[in-house]
Amino acid sequence: MKKFIxxxxxxxxxxxxxxxxxxxxxPYYVNNHWLAPKFxxxxxxxxNPNTVFLGSSRIYRHVIPSLYDSLVQNANSFNLGAPSTFxxxxxxxxxxxIHDKQFDSLKYCFIELTGVDxxxxxxxxxxxxxxxxxxxxxxxxMSAIIGNPYLSYRSRALISKNYTxxxxxxxxxxxxxxxxxxxRKAYFRLSNTKNKGFLSLDDVLKNATSQEVKEKFMERKMSxxxxxxxxxxxxxxxxSAHQLKQKKINQVHLKKINELIDKCQSENVQLIFxxxxxxxSLEAISLISAIPKENVIDLSNPAEYPEFYTKKYSFDIGHLxxxxxxxxxxxxxxxxNEIKNE
Amino acid sequence: MLFNSIExxxxxxxxxxxxxxxxxxxxKQQNALLLLASYIFYGWWSWKYLILIFIxxxxxxxxxxxxxxxxxxxxxxxxLFISIFFNLGMLMYFKYANFFIENFVTAFTFFxxxxxxxxxxxxxPVGISFYTFQTMSYTIDIYRKKMLPTKDFIAFATFVSFxxxxxxxxxxxxxxxxxxxxxxxxxxxxxxxxxxxxxLWGVFKKVVIADTCAKYVDIAFSSHExxxxxxxxxxxxxxxxxIYGDFSGYSDVAIGTARLFGFDxxxxxxxxxxxxxxxxxxxxxxISLSTWFRDYVYIPLxxxxxxxxxxxxxTMAVFLISGFWHGANWTFIAWGFLxxxxxxxxxxxxxxxxxxxxxxxxxxxxxxxxxxxxFITFGLTVLAWxxxxxxxxxxxxxxxxxxxxxxxxxxxxxxxxxxLLALFVFISVEWLQRQQKHGFYLxxxxxxxxxxxxxxxxxxxxxxxxxxxxxxxxxxF
Numbered sequence: 001m002k003k004f005i006x007x008x009x010x011x012x013x014x015x016x017x018x019x020x021x022x023x024x025x026x027p028y029y030v031n032n033h034w035l036a037p038k039f040x041x042x043x044x045x046x047x048n049p050n051t052v053f054l055g056s057s058r059i060y061r062h063v064i065p066s067l068y069d070s071l072v073q074n075a076n077s078f079n080l081g082a083p084s085t086f087x088x089x090x091x092x093x094x095x096x097x098i099h100d101k102q103f104d105s106l107k108y109c110f111i112e113l114t115g116v117d118x119x120x121x122x123x124x125x126x127x128x129x130x131x132x133x134x135x136x137x138x139x140x141x142m143s144a145i146i147g148n149p150y151l152s153y154r155s156r157a158l159i160s161k162n163y164t165x166x167x168x169x170x171x172x173x174x175x176x177x178x179x180x181x182x183x184r185k186a187y188f189r190l191s192n193t194k195n196k197g198f199l200s201l202d203d204v205l206k207n208a209t210s211q212e213v214k215e216k217f218m219e220r221k222m223s224x225x226x227x228x229x230x231x232x233x234x235x236x237x238x239x240s241a242h243q244l245k246q247k248k249i250n251q252v253h254l255k256k257i258n259e260l261i262d263k264c265q266s267e268n269v270q271l272i273f274x275x276x277x278x279x280x281s282l283e284a285i286s287l288i289s290a291i292p293k294e295n296v297i298d299l300s301n302p303a304e305y306p307e308f309y310t311k312k313y314s315f316d317i318g319h320l321x322x323x324x325x326x327x328x329x330x331x332x333x334x335x336x337n338e339i340k341n342e
Numbered sequence: 343m344l345f346n347s348i349e350x351x352x353x354x355x356x357x358x359x360x361x362x363x364x365x366x367x368x369x370k371q372q373n374a375l376l377l378l379a380s381y382i383f384y385g386w387w388s389w390k391y392l393i394l395i396f397i398x399x400x401x402x403x404x405x406x407x408x409x410x411x412x413x414x415x416x417x418x419x420x421x422l423f424i425s426i427f428f429n430l431g432m433l434m435y436f437k438y439a440n441f442f443i444e445n446f447v448t449a450f451t452f453f454x455x456x457x458x459x460x461x462x463x464x465x466x467p468v469g470i471s472f473y474t475f476q477t478m479s480y481t482i483d484i485y486r487k488k489m490l491p492t493k494d495f496i497a498f499a500t501f502v503s504f505x506x507x508x509x510x511x512x513x514x515x516x517x518x519x520x521x522x523x524x525x526x527x528x529x530x531x532x533x534x535x536x537x538x539x540x541x542l543w544g545v546f547k548k549v550v551i552a553d554t555c556a557k558y559v560d561i562a563f564s565s566h567e568x569x570x571x572x573x574x575x576x577x578x579x580x581x582x583x584x585i586y587g588d589f590s591g592y593s594d595v596a597i598g599t600a601r602l603f604g605f606d607x608x609x610x611x612x613x614x615x616x617x618x619x620x621x622x623x624x625x626x627x628x629i630s631l632s633t634w635f636r637d638y639v640y641i642p643l644x645x646x647x648x649x650x651x652x653x654x655x656x657t658m659a660v661f662l663i664s665g666f667w668h669g670a671n672w673t674f675i676a677w678g679f680l681x682x683x684x685x686x687x688x689x690x691x692x693x694x695x696x697x698x699x700x701x702x703x704x705x706x707x708x709x710x711x712x713x714x715x716x717f718i719t720f721g722l723t724v725l726a727w728x729x730x731x732x733x734x735x736x737x738x739x740x741x742x743x744x745x746x747x748x749x750x751x752x753x754x755x756x757x758x759x760x761x762l763l764a765l766f767v768f769i770s771v772e773w774l775q776r777q778q779k780h781g782f783y784l785x786x787x788x789x790x791x792x793x794x795x796x797x798x799x800x801x802x803x804x805x806x807x808x809x810x811x812x813x814x815x816x817x818x819f
Binding site: 001003004007008011014015018019124125126127165168169172173174175176177178181182183184 | 348349351352362529531534535538554758760761794797798801802805806807808809810
């Protein structure tokens, strides 16, 4: 038995050492299949952006870099949004980006403000949702989940379980690199290079070649066509969250945000957290008031921006259409210019 | 809980630790631990399934005791009937009720009358086809006086629910597995190390071979009308590897896991794609089911005794029942029928037991004749698999029609080079190991560095392909 246990321990030690080594020699973003082509393109095309937008599909589908560049002086931006890319993954990416040579010119980084992700449902065991969970990020995430005043004890336990499984997935490299092995060069090819990382949901629907994808997106679009009340309900929920008088703050999360602001500052990068419309999270909404004013833009409040909750600007309940994306980018540029001029 | 999941990777060492380090001095405690672990493993899908397996265990446990106590032939038959009726009844209800309802409605509609009967909302409990057959073997063997019943309920319940082979076999005979629950277990390093190798090989077959093939098989079968003939042939061949990798991979993990706990499970696959005829294929594919049907259906029907007509009838019956066992769909019956058609000429010409040895035994390469025979057998198997994979018999026929239409203008199936390379390596390794119990059997004579390098490489490739665990095909049966 001793020999067996010894060999098992030895096997896993060798495996973990090689697994860690592999992570060191491969790019930090490589297992996010949405982001790998974007980072690769920036490098290949020598984009050298001075502004990047980091976040989930609400950044990816809503922020148009070319429009933003036309509205902000000397801006050369790139959209680094990707579906289901929430915090803390965005923080991990940010910490790497500010030390990455291909982002030498970086001056401004917009990061979507979200609650700590739950890595639930379809995201569990997906490389895209766990490749960033280093021991440090695992510790931070667990503290942020436990310290989240808006979660029930049951939710905290469930989310902690998801993070533990995801952490194991990451250190064992489970599911990582598979698509690179199978798709090879195609994995890094950015399909639409003109839009600097942006792609509206209308374009996805229009250009879908697969019937399945077409039907899926059509169904999302039709959900608000058939039931516009859904938009009002979402707006009301977000409005009431904004109007809460006594907001509890996730102190662990706030501490991390402040640390990131400081880190960026030391690298001469201005970090701006953006709370985007249609996103409902008590944790994120409550953080708005605690972040320094020059580091935050709130575009989510329906009282201030009711247009983002109208059918005219919406693609589905959680996303804007192309018109809405233009409107949002314009508003974001105006808000940023205000911060710059203050 | 799936074998190819991180949950199982955590569950297994915990059970292993308690089994060998905490309860190692007492068999009863070890059995109780295995029972608890098996119920957790099974209840991971749904705790409701536990009710069914517990009732099935009770029925067969008491049927066994009553069968031994009773000497009256008629009454013994009644007890056996209760066991079989309960097990098959459960299987019929959960697996076949909707099939019969739908076909009943279709038949009446054909004659102009549409009965108002709706399909039942039934969820098929995972592994029900496997454990019902396993427990039936227990009562039948007691009835046949081949074995004595056990009075140890915990040991019997552990035999029924033994987690390594509970949901997809091998379907163990009580006569082989049950006595192992009463023998003291001693940890054997070489058995456990080989068990680990077999587990690794099994997971590799499932996640790298089967799951990767599945993606391209799904494309071929979901839009076969627009695919070229070559693409359809590729899709069917890939399905042959998918189902083999999936099912034999599960068996490898099951056998390897059982070895870690000191149990010996029967070999379920013996490199079936290296068979020279269909009879040999069926001696090498899903051995535990084939031998179950041989012992409990074919031989009681008369087996190979009697007239040719009776032999044909018995063979046809076994293949059709075997097809139907796989699923409540005409496609499985068609698959069984087709295999019977392949098998019957060999039986009628007394050539069904020609190839009892391993092909090209002692040689590296097969002869041209052997290669040709393996190629033809594989081709016939692939043709039958089309029925197995298709949604309906009509789709299978249409798929085959499109293959033989020799259409080169349709869409191609862009199989990645890595998959082709992985298949080549996989087939080569299995070929070289065809005389062993499994594909990753390595002796201590092989240098340590080579052995360990192969473990690490295999583990890395397997890990890269893991991610979200995909269910095993045979869980639906």
